[in-house]
Amino acid sequence: MRTAARLSAYHFARQFKGATGLPPYQYVILRCVERAKQLLQAGTRLSVAEVAANAGFSDQSQFSQHFKRLVGVTPGQFRTPARIA
Numbered sequence: 217m218r219t220a221a222r223l224s225a226y227h228f229a230r231q232f233k234g235a236t237g238l239p240p241y242q243y244v245i246l247r248c249v250e251r252a253k254q255l256l257q258a259g260t261r262l263s264v265a266e267v268a269a270n271a272g273f274s275d276q277s278q279f280s281q282h283f284k285r286l287v288g289v290t291p292g293q294f295r296t297p298a299r300i301a
Contacts, residue, residue: 252291253287
């Protein structure tokens with residue numbers, strides 16, 4: 217990555233945060249949670265663990281922790297209104 221951007225990792229992270237408002241890792245987590253929300257709302261029959269894997273998380277626990285922190289509810293609670301409708 218250093219050669220492509222011609223920046224050190226530190227300088228890249230600072231520039232990235234300046235441009236997006238988020239550090240690179242948090243930006244990636246946010247994008248993964250957004251993808252998971254799409255999968256949960258789509259009414260697919262994927263388990264929460266399958267949604268986590270498809271969204272780019274290494275395990276369901278990590279996924280649930282980040283999802284609840286960013287969305288305010290667990291993935292299962294987020295999906296429940298879609299099942300009822």
